[in-house]
Amino acid sequence: MEALNSNSSTLLSAESIYKNFGPRKVLEDINFSIDRGQIVTLIGPNGAGKTTLVRIALGLVQADAGRIIHQPSLRIGYMPQKIHIEPTLPLTVFRFLQLASRNENGLNARSLIEVTLNELKIVHLQQQQLAAISGGELQRVLLARALLRQPQLLILDEPAQGVDLAGQAELYQLISEISNTQDCGVLMISHDLHLVMSATDEVICLNHHICCHGKPEHVSNDPAFIDLFGAGAAPGLAVYTHHHNHEHDITGNIKSPDDV
Amino acid sequence: MMFESFIQIVTTDFVLYALAAGISLALVAGPLGSFIIWRRMSYFGDTLAHSALLGIAIGLITDSNPQLSIIISCLIFAAILTLLDRNPSVSTDTLLGILAHSTLAIGIVVLALAESVRVNLEAYLFGALLTISSVDLFWVLAVVLFVAGVLFVFWNELLSITVNAELAEIDGANVQRLNLILVLLIALTIAVSMKIVGVLLITSLLIIPPAAARRLSTTPEQMAIKASGIGVGSIVIGLGSAFYLDVPVGPAIVVVATIVFLVLHFYPSPHTS
Numbered sequence: 001m002e003a004l005n006s007n008s009s010t011l012l013s014a015e016s017i018y019k020n021f022g023p024r025k026v027l028e029d030i031n032f033s034i035d036r037g038q039i040v041t042l043i044g045p046n047g048a049g050k051t052t053l054v055r056i057a058l059g060l061v062q063a064d065a066g067r068i069i070h071q072p073s074l075r076i077g078y079m080p081q082k083i084h085i086e087p088t089l090p091l092t093v094f095r096f097l098q099l100a101s102r103n104e105n106g107l108n109a110r111s112l113i114e115v116t117l118n119e120l121k122i123v124h125l126q127q128q129q130l131a132a133i134s135g136g137e138l139q140r141v142l143l144a145r146a147l148l149r150q151p152q153l154l155i156l157d158e159p160a161q162g163v164d165l166a167g168q169a170e171l172y173q174l175i176s177e178i179s180n181t182q183d184c185g186v187l188m189i190s191h192d193l194h195l196v197m198s199a200t201d202e203v204i205c206l207n208h209h210i211c212c213h214g215k216p217e218h219v220s221n222d223p224a225f226i227d228l229f230g231a232g233a234a235p236g237l238a239v240y241t242h243h244h245n246h247e248h249d250i251t252g253n254i255k256s257p258d259d260v
Numbered sequence: 261m262m263f264e265s266f267i268q269i270v271t272t273d274f275v276l277y278a279l280a281a282g283i284s285l286a287l288v289a290g291p292l293g294s295f296i297i298w299r300r301m302s303y304f305g306d307t308l309a310h311s312a313l314l315g316i317a318i319g320l321i322t323d324s325n326p327q328l329s330i331i332i333s334c335l336i337f338a339a340i341l342t343l344l345d346r347n348p349s350v351s352t353d354t355l356l357g358i359l360a361h362s363t364l365a366i367g368i369v370v371l372a373l374a375e376s377v378r379v380n381l382e383a384y385l386f387g388a389l390l391t392i393s394s395v396d397l398f399w400v401l402a403v404v405l406f407v408a409g410v411l412f413v414f415w416n417e418l419l420s421i422t423v424n425a426e427l428a429e430i431d432g433a434n435v436q437r438l439n440l441i442l443v444l445l446i447a448l449t450i451a452v453s454m455k456i457v458g459v460l461l462i463t464s465l466l467i468i469p470p471a472a473a474r475r476l477s478t479t480p481e482q483m484a485i486k487a488s489g490i491g492v493g494s495i496v497i498g499l500g501s502a503f504y505l506d507v508p509v510g511p512a513i514v515v516v517a518t519i520v521f522l523v524l525h526f527y528p529s530p531h532t533s
Contacts, residue, residue: 058430078430089298090477091423099420100431129478149431 004071009035011074011153011185012057017066019052026052028209030066034153034185039176041196042189044206045228050189051081053206054157057187070153077151079142081158081189085131093133093141094126100145116144120174135162143171147178154178156188160195168192172199193229275499278389281400282495282513285453286469288407290488291415292449293466294473294480295442298422303353304341304443305463307360308450311337313367313459315451316384321374327399331451337363338447342440364459387458387510389499396455403452407445418442419480457510464514469494472521490520 004010013033019026026049034040042050055061057068058078085091094113101109117123120140125133133141139162146154159175160168172192176199179186190196197203197216204213211224219225296302315333319326341359345352371379383391392400411418420428421438429435446466453462470487477483498513505512 060426060429076430078427080424080426083424083427085423086298086300088471088474089423090474090479090483092478095479096423099416099423100427127478145427 004069008071010071011036012068012070012187014053014057015067015069017053017056017063017068019049019056019061019064025208027056027063030206030210032204032210032213034187036152036185037179037183038202039179039186039188039200040202040204041200042187042204042206043191043193043196043229044211048207050206051157054155054187054189058155075149075152077146077149077154077184079139079146079154079156079159081161083138083142087131089131091130092127093122093130096130096141097145097148100148112148113144116147119147120144136164136167139163140171150182151184153185153187156186158189158191160190160192168195172196175199274390274392277392277394277397278499278509279496281392281397282389282456282499283492284401284404285449285456286465286491286495287488288404288411288449289453289466289491290469290473290486291411291484292407292446293468293491294470294484294487295418295422296446296463296466297470297474298480299442301446302463302467303356303360305446305450305466307341307356307363308334308337308447309454309459309462310360311363311367312451312454313384314363314370315367316379316454317367317370317374320379321370327396327452330454331403331448334447334451335444338443339440342443346436383458384454385458385460386508387454387456387461389456389509389513392455400452400456403448407449410441410445414438414441457513461510461514464517465491465494468514468517468521472517472524475524490517494520 004013010033014030017027017030030053032040042053044050052061056063058076059068097113097116098109101113114123114126117126120143122137122140122144125137125141130138130141139159143156143159146156154175156175160171163171172195175186175188178184188196197220200216202213203216203219205211205219205222205225205228207228211228212219212222214222296305312330312334315330315337316326318333319329322329337359341356344355350358368381371381380388382388417428417433417438418441420431421433421435425435449466450462453465457465469491470483472490473483473486476486494513494517498516499509501507501516502509502512
């Protein structure tokens with residue numbers, strides 16, 4: 001990976017990323033960038049390549065073509081969609097978070113963990129076994145872990161999965177606060193369209209290629225978005241229809257005008 | 261009277277050597293075995309142990325230092341298994357099964373064919389803790405100190421990749437290198453345990469004590485330390501009972517560890533459900 005100029009406000013950018021799994025085209029010509037303090041949300045149907053794109057951005061998967069460039073020694077806090085905890089491994093929430101702490105100084109690490117747990121309202125979980133807490137609690141613990149890295153860029157894969165409805169709005173609110181106060185960029189995948197829209201600066205609508213992108217209010221009016229999610233997908237945001245510039249077939253490929 | 265004769269037995273050289281070797285090995289087997297359990301590598305350990313018999317055979321034929329040839333062959337097999345595991349064309353499970361038994365069989369056949377050498381196969385299969393020489397003890401102590409040192413230095417990193425390799429990698433850990441370190445430590449420990457409990461029983465010394473310690477522990481460190489304690493206890497009691505009951509030492513140690521495991525497993529525990 002190449003490095004961006006450290007004076008630039010851009011934290012990470014993807015330049016014409018392509019990825020195939022066997023004959024299946026998963027990602028085609030993906031370009032986007034994330035700035036400091038900016039929240040970018042990836043939306044798209046199941047199997048649209050969202051997680052693959054995130055894994056490429058993280059450096060866990062190699063793109064077939066294109067490149068990811070980022071700030072030198074960019075600190076990333078990553079919250080995975082789910083995590084398997086081996087039941088034979090006794091591990092308290094505190095010890096799990098302690099392992100992720102960057103700070104080698106034990107005392108500082110401890111107080112930082114407590115502050116973070118407080119922020120996420122999960123202080124009471126500290127001495128619980130990681131394998132024994134609920135799915136929604138685990139999501140918060142994973143977010144706490146990502147925050148403890150003191151990230152410049154937060155990458156969240158469906159952060160509100162398994163969290164109850166009231167908790168979801170709160171969680172997105174919290175993410176937007178964190179992005180503001182810590183001036184960190186956020187890249188997240190989400191299905192909760194109506195909740196995400198209000199707390200996001202840029203929406204990227206992905207279905208193997210980028211169908212549309214921009215401000216939430218712009219995207220929710222975009223015919224490509226309405227095509228994928230239906231007209232009522234983003235309630236509370238004005239929706240009007242205009243000329244469709246292309247349509248998708250069932251696999252997400254763009255239909256040629258002749259097919260339509 | 262009985263106590264005096266006990267002191268006499270315990271202070272004889274070979275019993276002292278056996279105790280020192282067994283106890284020091286049990287101390288590192290606790291944390292190392294915990295990793296084997298957490299990472300579900302017990303079959304991997306078995307395969308390494310079985311392949312070590314091939315190392316013994318090669319060592320005897322080429323007339324090289326037996327302990328050194330066991331160590332080298334264990335390290336080589338560990339590296340090969342790790343490489344094969346990265347590009348799985350056969351499932352790991354199947355691969356380990358094939359290698360474990362084919363190397364054991366080849367080792368026994370080669371030993372039988374080499375007419376010039378007479379070895380006590382049983383000692384390698386089931387261990388011969390009481391025949392430990394001062395040189396053997398030196399090897400055990402050197403390896404144990406080395407393994408313990410490396411484990412101590414890399415403890416947090418090894419634990420991180422065990423909890424979740426992907427998160428550890430994003431945080432900057434070199435996962436492949438750490439995996440290799442762990443595998444080589446296991447290989448080294450297995451190589452020097454051969455004399456103590458034998459090829460067929462080595463993995464049990466590594467995995468039964470931590471399995472027994474699991475229910476008593478709420479953190480990984482507790483499990484590792486308690487496993488060491490249970491291991492040391494099993495060695496001492498196993499050795500003692502082998503004396504009084506006149507049974508083979510290796511199996512006696514494993515039987516004691518198994519009894520501890522069963523008692524702790526079925527005893528109602530306040531900690532975990």
